[in-house]
Amino acid sequence: MGSGDGASDEYVGLEVLSNQAQSLVAQRHVGLCQLAQAVVLTPHDLRGALDLAKLAETRLRRLGAMLEADRAGELVAELTIRDRARTL
Amino acid sequence: MVHTSLVQDGRILRERYVLERELGQGGAGVVYHAFDLVDEREVAIRVIGDHPGRDLLEVGLRYEAKQVRGLEHPGLVPIFEFNRDGDLLFLVMPLLEGRTLRDLLLPGPLPIPLAAEIGRQVAEVLAHAHGEGVIHRDLKPENLNLSMVDGALHVRVMDFGLSPIADVQAAGEGSQAALSMGTPEYLAPEQVWGGDTDPRTDLYALGLLLYECIVGRPPFVGTGQAVLQAITEATPVRPAVLRTDLPRALDLLVVELLAKDPSRRPGDAGDVAKRLSLYADGSTAATLLIEPARSRGAWTLGGEADARTMLGKAIGRDRELRALDARLTTARSSRLQLVLLSGAIGMGKTTLLDELVLACQQRSIELLRTRADEDHGRLGPFEEVLTAGMARRPEAAGDLVEIAADLVEVFPALNREGLGELASRREPDPQLFAGLSAAAPRRRPRRGVRTEVTRELSPRERVDMLIVRAVEALVADGRPLALTIDDAHLCGETVELVELLFRRLPHSPLLIVVAYQDDGLPPNHALRRLERCLRAHPRCLRQRLGPIAPERYDRLLAQFLGSEQPELDLAESLHHQSGGRPLFARELVRAALESGLLIRREGSWYLDAALWPVPRSLRVQLAGTLNELEDGLVTALRTGSVLAVGSGGFELGHLAELHTRPRNLLVRQLEHAVNRGMLTEHREGGAVVYRFSSEVLRRVIHDDIHEAARRKLHRFCAARLRKIIRGEEDVARDDALFAHLLEAGELADARTWAVALAQRAAAEHRPLRALSKLSALLEVADSLPAVERAELYLASAELELMRKEHGGALSALQRLAATLDESDDSRLEQLGTRGAGLARTMGKRQLADRLLGLRPQDGHSAELELAAKVELAALRPVSSARSMSVGDNHFMHGELSRAREAYENARRRAKSERDLDEELRQLCNLSRVASKLGHYESALNYCREGLELVGSRRTVERVGLWAQAAETHCAAGFLDRAWGELQAGGADLETYPREPRTPERDAVAAALERSAGALFLARGEAEAAIEAYERCLALNAGQQRWTASSVRLHLAQARALAGDASGALRSLERAAKDKGAMGDRRGLARTYCLRVRIMRDLGMIEDASDILDAARDLVKVLDEPRLFALVHVEYGRHLLLGARVPEAGGAARRARDMASRAGAQAELARAEELLGLVALTEGRPEDARRHAGEAVTIADKLGMREVSIGGLLVMAEASPAGGRPELLARARSESEVLGNPFRELDVA
Known part of the structure; x- marks a missing residue:
């Protein structure tokens, strides 16, 4: 991603982690990785972050991990507002 | 304090x-x-x-x-x-459910029958308690708990037995102490002046409760000392004065109960209960108890607050309420205002008047409320008004000395209200009454002339003037007064008196509100005349209430149903049915709730029927309106109601076709119906179309037709529509055709049509269009074959899912499942399979199993756990496994001392029989029990004793003793010694040839492997442990089921540690099956706990719920603190993940307390870790660090790396940024040693 704050490393690290979780069928961890990726991505790609946050929320909520799903939901709300503000 | x-x-x-x-x-x-x-x-x-x-x-x-x-x-x-x-x-x-009376009183006073019912129940409790010599002494709304039990109101009195506190406080510093109790309003006079209290003190408090229920506030309110003074000295304002509809007997009862002198109060609470029971009815309680407090909100005084709160009840009437509010304000400045409030039946006129009552109460404006009726004539309402007015303002009598006798003559009820004495001083005018009863000449009052008339008045005019004088006296001191007359259309002459007041008293602080139904009012009715005369008068406001807009119905429904969200189209369908009339809407909702058709599912309200049921009250009301119509019109409306099925309207031409009457006559009759607000006239596509003002009205008229005639008409209509449609796409006509087919009972045709519509709707992604039709058809579809019904249910479920209404889809699938049970048709199986697919997408596995025709044991559903649970609960320990030895059986059920006794007996028997091998086996068993009890030294002594007994003799049982010693050392934490013993045992075993295999050798070899597994597990060497346990199982094959199930549990533990979640689950499944079959409830609970832990790693949080419930049920019947703690830790973690943080904290605390009481360190560490997590989630980082630190300390001591990692992570998250790297590094190194990928993920 070419940013100077190491976001790219973090993102890739999370991607590796997510794949690892995927291979272990650790669904909640996959959701948590997506949530973390959304956070890392936010300053660079708002829409992409929003998509990831939504995915994370849906996954976590479906699994019943409500606490973390709510966190993802908060991020979705925050990003949506920012996205709207930007579009307006 | x-x-x-x-x-x-x-x-x-x-x-x-x-x-x-x-x-x-x-x-x-x-x-x-x-x-x-x-x-x-x-x-x-x-x-x-x-x-x-x-x-x-x-x-x-x-x-x-x-x-x-x-x-x-x-x-x-x-x-x-x-x-x-x-x-x-x-x-x-x-711990009680329900609400307190205080909660119920927050929005305002209660319906009188409900107040009487609450009072009755309290009086009965008091009668019982007083009979036993117990006095409450602190009865107040906060101490009454109200709940619904089997649909009836149940009142419970709390805080009996706390009177010593009151006594101690009262003994402090007299009335000052009473003040310190916080609720001086509820003290009896004798409590204030420090006199003796007895059962009659409670009766005074009961009077206060009744007063507050009726009026909305206690009789004396204000600041401390003033209230106490008022309690001892002031006479409370009679409740009937503040609530005009209060029956006189109830008014007297409350006044009696509130007597200052205890001896003047009723003597017995039982008598009070009897007197109240005549007026008691708790049927309205259910609505109020589920209704949120805010929904009965009232007006409050003040600018912005008004706008927010004045819309409590009369939803959709903001404009009208504001206008009324403005008139009320104007009237206060001595400018009489008249409001003519009209509207069709059910438009909410009475609700608006209710709001006005509340507004006046809050502004301390007295309001006199009455209603007109034909029986009491034109003076009836004024008799009520003047009686109530004189009761509230007795000082007005002073201005009426001259006419008191005449007033009492005309209104005898005034005799008891202060005017009686004045009236007795003078004879009434003998001509007055005679003249009144005779047919006196009617003259309209002369305008602009006050009481100084010079001409001779007719008796009727004189009576009118008496009323004007009396009302004038009521407001003579300038205090504003509001006067409302409901149902004024029933007596036009009353309206003439209102007009007289309007003209005679222009400068009085009076607001008169006249409410009436204006549909069907003849043009020469007094109200019509009044409307015409005062149309443009600045002091007169004409308000006509029309239907409420559909968009307001969401709020209306929320008001009826509480805070839960109604389903999306519920408000729309209610609006369609009620035609925008709030009264109809309320009655429909009430009827649907009462009949159980309006149900709450997954947080939203859902109507479980195609149509709202029409309550009898509404039918009677509407039938009454129909009775007033001429026969010809009723017949036309009936035919119209058939034609309008499905579309809500009918064309004049179609109606004329079916009627022999001339078209002009028909038009005139329908015009009358339009004038009465029953129909509305439209012009659509060149044709005149009439629509019923509400669907409820149409249905009432429609249901009034004889069934045979109705069906015939519908068949005719359906046939005609078919001819018109002929393959053309016309949504409106399609809908009408379907409705006619249903009403005509042509279900087969209707089904074909509905299925086609459902397919079209699904293809076009417009599910709503077909859903209502399917639901209407399914309601009458009992006569259809099971396959056809099943097909309809499946289509409903698919469409509901399409619009993401899981509640509706679930209901349809459940009905589909029920239909599948009715027949063995192979086509049903296919439908069931499709239904199961839908159920799976919704995550409803049990339902999917049921739809597939699987019995509970066929699938791994929660039902399996439930069945096992029930079976296990019924098992008695000793009878559970016949093949086991008595000692093992006791051991399995945790009865360790009995197990030890049984093993001792067996050992003695073996000794007496000189069976050395058996004696050695029993010594092993005894060592196992001692180890389980935590008596490690004693356990090792048993092993030593066995080894000494063996001496130099050659027996394979010696290996078993080495294995047992190793296991004991493992449990005690001496892993090195255990390793040495395992080596010794292994070497000894090697001296016995592997082939041919003997059961004895296999048994001890298995024991050795099991001990090795335990050692590897304790060391965190998961792979080695797995191998050892697998070898153990291979050696144990077909032998001891209980041992095998325990080994499988350990194997699962090892696999979980190694990160092989699916392998672990497989082992657990098998272990659970064995343990279930043997009745090993302890083992089963452990199995469940481990299963939940693994499922959590896999993210299967929701799926773990059922298993956790089963585990909790098991520990309830088992008295084992360690297990209790284990299960509650898992339960707490589950709750925490589900965002139920406070409950998770409760479970964690319970687990911690139980674990620390039982000295279970491992469980304590887990509980502390969970408490740390909870504290972290709740934003208490210091607590989180403390708990997690505790967990890490214990876990390190016990070598529980998983817990240690969890604790370190919590500590890291709860620590300032600077301290985190070190903690995370520790967690990472622990995780590397542990080698569990899930924990590695956690750390990463």
């Missing part, structure tokens, strides 16, 4: 009651939500802190608690226990 800092959440009283959270505070202490560790139930605990004279208080409370325990009455909240913990006195009571 109690200092809350003394009683922190989580504190345990008498090592039994865990205080979980505060519920409320009062003069008598702080009430907590608590958990009783002994009886394992939730309770309420009132903690009473430091009080002056606490010793005396304790004696008093103990005595009262003993007395209250002797009382048995369903309306009385019992006291389980009174005790003290250090400085704190506390009372244990049941």
Whole structure:
């Protein structure tokens, strides 16, 4: 991603982690990785972050991990507002 | 007073009651939500802190608690226990559901029948308690709990037995002490002046309760000292004065109860209950108890606040309310205002008047409310108004000395209201009454002339003038007065009197509101004349209430149903049915709730029927309106109601076709219906179309037609529509055709049509269009074959899912499942399979199994757990496994001392029979029991004894002893020694040839492998442990089921540690099956716990719920603190992940307390880790660090790396950024040693 704050490393690290979780069928961890990726991505790609946050929320909520799903939901709300503000 | 800092959440009283959270505070202490560790139930605990004279208080409370325990009455909240913990006195009571009377009173007064019912139930409780010599002495709305039991209101009186607190406080500093109790309004006069209290003190309090229920506030309110003075000196305003619809007998009863002198109050609470029972009816309680407090909100005085709160009840009437509000304000400045409030039946006129009553109450404006009717003639309403007015403003009598006798003559009811004495001083005008009853010439009053008339008045005019004078006297002191007359259309002559008041008293602070139905009012009716005359008068406001807009119905529904969200189209369908009339809407909702068709599912309201049921009250009301119509019109409307099925309207041409009457006559008749607000006329596509003002009206008219005639008409209409449609796409006509087919009973045709429509709707992604049709068809589809019904249910479910309405889809699938049971048709199986697919997408596995025709044991569903649970609960320990030895059986069920006894007996027997091998086996068993009991030294002694016994003899049982010694050392944490013993055992075993295999050799080899597995597991060497356990199982094959199931449990543990979640689940499944079959409930609970832990790693959080419930049920029947703690830790983690943080905290605390009491360090570490997580989630980082630190310390000591990692992560997250790297590095190194990929993920 070419940013100077190491976001790219973090993102890739999370991607590796997510794949690892995927291979272990650790669904909640996959959701948590997506949530973390959304956070890392936010300053660079708002829409992409929003998509990831939504995915994370849906996954976590479906699994019943409500606490973390709510966190993802908060991020979705925050990003949506920012996205709207930007579009307006 | 109690200092809350003394009683922190989580504190345990008498090592039994865990205080979980505060519920409320009062003069008598702080009430907590608590958990009783002994009886394992939730309770309420009132903690009473430091009080002056606490010793005396304790004696008093103990005595009262003993007395209250002797009382048995369903309306009385019992006291389980009174005790003290250090400085704190506390009372244990049941935790109640429902609301307090205070909650119910927040929005305002209650319906009178409900108030009487509450009073009746309280009086009955008091009668019982007084009979046993117990007095409450602190009865107030906060102490009454209201709930619905089997659909009936159930009132329970709380805080019996707390009177010593009141006594102690009252003994303090007289009335000042009374003030300190916080609720001086509810004190009896004798309590204020420090006199003796007796049962009649409670009756005074009952009077206060009734007063507040009826009026909305206690008789005396204000600041401390003033209230106390008023209680002892002032006479309360009679409730009937403030509530005009209060029956006189109830008014008198309340006044009697509130007598200052106790001897003047009723003598017995039982009598009071009887007197109240005549007026009591608790049927409205259900609505109020589920209704949120805000929905009965009233007007409040003040600019912005008005706009927000004045819309409490009369939803959709904002404009009208504001206009009324403005008129009320104007009237206060001595400018009489007249409001003519009209509207069709059910438009909400009475609701608006209710709002006005509340507005006046809050502004301290007195309001006199009455209604006109034909029976009481034109003076009837004024008799009521003047009687109530004179009661409230007796000083007005002073202005009426001259005409008092005449007034009493005309209105005898005034005789008892102050005017009686004045009237007796003078004879009434003998001509007055005679003239009145004769047909007096009617003359309209002359305008602009006040009372100084010069000409001779007719008797009727003189009576009118009496009324004007009386009303004038009521407002003579300038205090504003509001006067409302409902149903004024029933008596036009009353309206003439209103007009007279309007013209004669222009400068009075009076607001007169006349409400009436204007549909069908003849043009020469007095109200019509009044409307015409005062149309443009600045002091007159004409308000016509029309239908409420559809978009307001969401709020209306929310008001009826509470805070839960109604389903998306519920408001729309209610609007369609009620035609925008709030009264109809309310009645429909009430009927649907009462008949159980309006149900709450997954947080939203859902109508489980195609149509709203029409309540009888509404039918009677509408039928009454129809009776007033001429026969020809009724016939036309009936035919129209058939034609309008499905579309809500009918064309004039179509109606004319079916009628022989001339078209002009028909038009004239329909015009009359339009004028009466029953129909609306439209012009659509060149044709005149009439629509019914509400679907309910159409249905009432429609249902009134004889069934045979109705069906015939519908068949005719369907046939005609078919001819018109002929393959053309016309949504409206399609809908109408379907409705006609249904009504005509042509279900087969209707089904074909509905299925086609459903397919089209699904293809076009417009599910709503077909859903209502399917639902209507399914309601009458009982006669259709099961396959056809099943097809319809499946289509419904698919469409509901398409619009993401899971509740509706679930209901349809459940019905589909029920239909599948009816027949063995192979086509049904296919439908079931499709249904199961839908159920799976919704995550409903049990339902999917049912739809596939699987019995519970076929699938791995929660039903399996449930069935096992029920079976296990029924098992008696000794009978559970016939093949097991008695000792093993006791061991399995945790009866360790009995197991030891049985093994000792077996050992003695073996010794006497000189069977050395058997004796050695029993020594092994004894060592196992001792090890389980934590007596490691004794366990090792058994092994040593065995080895000495063996001496130099050659027996394979020696290996078993080595294995047992190793296991004991493992359990005690001496891993090196265990390793040495395993080596010794292994070497010994090698001296016995592997082939041919003998059961004895296999048994000891298996024991050796099991011990090795335990050692590897303790060392965290998961792979080695797995291999050892697998070897153990291979050696144990077909032998001991119990041992095998335990080994499988350990194997699962090892696999979970290695990160092989699916392998672990497989082992657990098998272990659970064996343990279930043998009745090993302890083992089963452990299996469940591990399963939940693994499922959590896999993210299967929701799926773990059922298993956790089963585990919790198991530990309830098992008395084992260690297991209790284990299960509750898992349960707490589950709750935490599900965002139920406070409950998770409660479970963690319970687990911690139980674990620390039992000395179970491993469980304690897990509980502390969870507490740390909870604290972290709740934003208490210091607590989180403390708990997690505790967990890490214990876990490090025990070598529990998983817990240690979890604790370190919590600590890292709760620590400032600077301290994190070190903690994370520790977690990472622990994780590397552990080698569990899931924990590695956590750390990463």
